[in-house]
Amino acid sequence: MNSSEELPLGIKDLLPSDLYKQDYIKSHMMKVFSHWGYQQVLPPLLESFNSLKKGRPDLVDETFKIIDHDGKILALRPDATLPVIRLASTRLAQQARPLRLCYLAGVFRQKRQANFRRENLNIGIEIIGENNTNTPETNQLECISILMNSLEVLNIQDYKIVLSHAQILSEILQALSLTEHKQTITEYISTGQLSVLFEYLQSNNISPETINKLKNILLNSTGTSQVLSYLSKSSSIKLELEQILALAPVFGEEKFIIDFLQVPNENFYSGLYFKVLNTNTKKILGAGGRYDKFSKESATGFSLYIDSLAQSVDISLPETQETVTNTLSPKSNNTNDILDAIKKQKYS
Amino acid sequence: MLRIAIPKGSLLDDSKEFLKKNNIEFEHADRKLLFKTNKENIEVLIVRPTDVAVYVEKGAVDIGIVGSDILDEYDSDVLRLCNLGFGECSLGVAAPQGSNINSISDVADYSSVASKFTNMTSKYFKKQGIPVDIIGLYGSIEIAPLTGLSDIIVDLVGTGKTLRENGLDLIETISVHTAHLISNKNSWQLHHDLIRELIPAS
Numbered sequence: 001m002n003s004s005e006e007l008p009l010g011i012k013d014l015l016p017s018d019l020y021k022q023d024y025i026k027s028h029m030m031k032v033f034s035h036w037g038y039q040q041v042l043p044p045l046l047e048s049f050n051s052l053k054k055g056r057p058d059l060v061d062e063t064f065k066i067i068d069h070d071g072k073i074l075a076l077r078p079d080a081t082l083p084v085i086r087l088a089s090t091r092l093a094q095q096a097r098p099l100r101l102c103y104l105a106g107v108f109r110q111k112r113q114a115n116f117r118r119e120n121l122n123i124g125i126e127i128i129g130e131n132n133t134n135t136p137e138t139n140q141l142e143c144i145s146i147l148m149n150s151l152e153v154l155n156i157q158d159y160k161i162v163l164s165h166a167q168i169l170s171e172i173l174q175a176l177s178l179t180e181h182k183q184t185i186t187e188y189i190s191t192g193q194l195s196v197l198f199e200y201l202q203s204n205n206i207s208p209e210t211i212n213k214l215k216n217i218l219l220n221s222t223g224t225s226q227v228l229s230y231l232s233k234s235s236s237i238k239l240e241l242e243q244i245l246a247l248a249p250v251f252g253e254e255k256f257i258i259d260f261l262q263v264p265n266e267n268f269y270s271g272l273y274f275k276v277l278n279t280n281t282k283k284i285l286g287a288g289g290r291y292d293k294f295s296k297e298s299a300t301g302f303s304l305y306i307d308s309l310a311q312s313v314d315i316s317l318p319e320t321q322e323t324v325t326n327t328l329s330p331k332s333n334n335t336n337d338i339l340d341a342i343k344k345q346k347y348s
Numbered sequence: 349m350l351r352i353a354i355p356k357g358s359l360l361d362d363s364k365e366f367l368k369k370n371n372i373e374f375e376h377a378d379r380k381l382l383f384k385t386n387k388e389n390i391e392v393l394i395v396r397p398t399d400v401a402v403y404v405e406k407g408a409v410d411i412g413i414v415g416s417d418i419l420d421e422y423d424s425d426v427l428r429l430c431n432l433g434f435g436e437c438s439l440g441v442a443a444p445q446g447s448n449i450n451s452i453s454d455v456a457d458y459s460s461v462a463s464k465f466t467n468m469t470s471k472y473f474k475k476q477g478i479p480v481d482i483i484g485l486y487g488s489i490e491i492a493p494l495t496g497l498s499d500i501i502v503d504l505v506g507t508g509k510t511l512r513e514n515g516l517d518l519i520e521t522i523s524v525h526t527a528h529l530i531s532n533k534n535s536w537q538l539h540h541d542l543i544r545e546l547i548p549a550s
Contacts, residue, residue: 192427222536261427261536283534
């Protein structure tokens with residue numbers, strides 16, 4: 001192949017079979033969203049880099065940047081939630097709350113691995129704001145319910161939702177009087193360096209008893225509802241997570257795992273955080289949570305990755321003879337035959 | 349099904365011993381790489397040390413045993429569950445005997461440094477504020493100064509015998525490394541009970 005015809009790394013063309021699956025997923029999910037009263041929006045592909053930098057400093061390095069004619073920097077959106085929240089707080093600021101929005105949007109990220117997919121199509125919802133009966137807690141339940149309802153409609157059964165909470169670690173560290181070390185501990189946990197964390201605590205003269213307590217919690221707090229016993233009885237986080245676990249009878253048992261070690265980005269998520277795993281491939285299907293801090297009113301949402309869903313959905317492009325034979329085929333190339341064929345072919 | 353990757357080479361025997369202590373045993377045949385074990389739901393894979401972290405990060409394998417040198421060098425996105433204590437070695441800077449380079453402060457700007465661990469080497473010299481040219485090699489680093497390929501080297505040092513035999517002296521230890529038990533982050537959530545059992549109480 002001529003090198004000028006090569007695609008840049010990490011992006012691809014979509015072929016009819018890809019798009020067939022994509023349309024299937026999109027139409028089924030949008031039906032579910034619409035059934036729950038969500039309206040579709042689509043923010044532009046380009047956003048101002050400055051607003052991105054303020055909202056998601058963690059995504060700055062991964063964002064594709066474009067220089068505008070006046071020298072200002074534009075960002076190719078690395079995430080769909082951010083522009084939807086912007087839309088909610090500007091042009092839709094006066095609309096009744098909660099605002100229920102859904103989207104299908106491509107997002108772009110540069111990864112350190114060159115062969116990583118850099119263009120991804122996300123589909124998701126945001127529920128923003130509250131009223132008398134739709135409290136932030138109801139909104140969270142609504143959000144998880146729509147997520148599970150969507151997977152049900154796509155007939156994806158082999159999945160787990162891994163729940164955690166942005167404040168869990170603070171609560172645990174406070175109980176162990178380790179708040180002073182919170183930043184370092186959070187960093188070690190979010191980068192998965194548990195063994196390094198315990199060595200760090202030892203070298204900072206933390207008592208072996210406290211280290212063992214923390215170790216016991218961190219290593220054992222992944223699993224079913226039992227792990228919630230590591231939180232105090234009056235913990236509001238515990239109540240929040242128990243409310244979500246109570247959805248089991250509606251959408252099927254054993255769909256939830258709790259994991260205290262799953263630390264979300266604290267700059268963005270303020271409360272509930274979850275990700276969805278395909279239990280066969282162990283791949284992430286999507287993620288979501290609550291981000292009041294960023295939206296300045298209560299907001300919860302999720303985003304699923306169309307590519308990962310496509311690998312989990314068992315459908316493929318039907319080999320319809322119809323589409324192949326139903327093409328313009330005049331008897332000869334004389335004008336009358338061509339016109340006859342076109343008349344026959346016309347869609348009505 | 350739980351898949352465990354253990355590294356070929358110096359950590360292999362201790363890794364097998366670790367599994368044995370956890371009642372996981374398999375017949376080691378030389379050319380085979382994937383082994384069934386006495387436990388129906390556990391398989392063992394033997395691969396190069398650098399590849400253990402890759403298999404675990406990508407989720408092809410659930411957990412693995414690997415030196416922390418590899419984890420630090422490749423910045424692997426895995427869960428480091430615990431320090432297993434065995435296989436201790438250190439990453440150090442070594443210079444030719446009689447070269448007048450007796451400590452890090454003797455290293456001249458733009459010296460050439462040969463190493464397998466180019467990322468950690470680069471990080472270390474940046475921290476020291478010394479600009480260096482790093483030459484990435486895959487093996488036999490000790491020979492680089494002898495042949496004039498580099499001024500100094502950064503390599504793993506066990507007893508220091510190999511260094512001395514090649515006319516080199518250790519001038520600085522950068523970091524100390526041991527074998528670690530690691531897990532794929534998603535596997536930890538999906539197979540928590542099976543993996544948790546393997547973490548030694550301390």
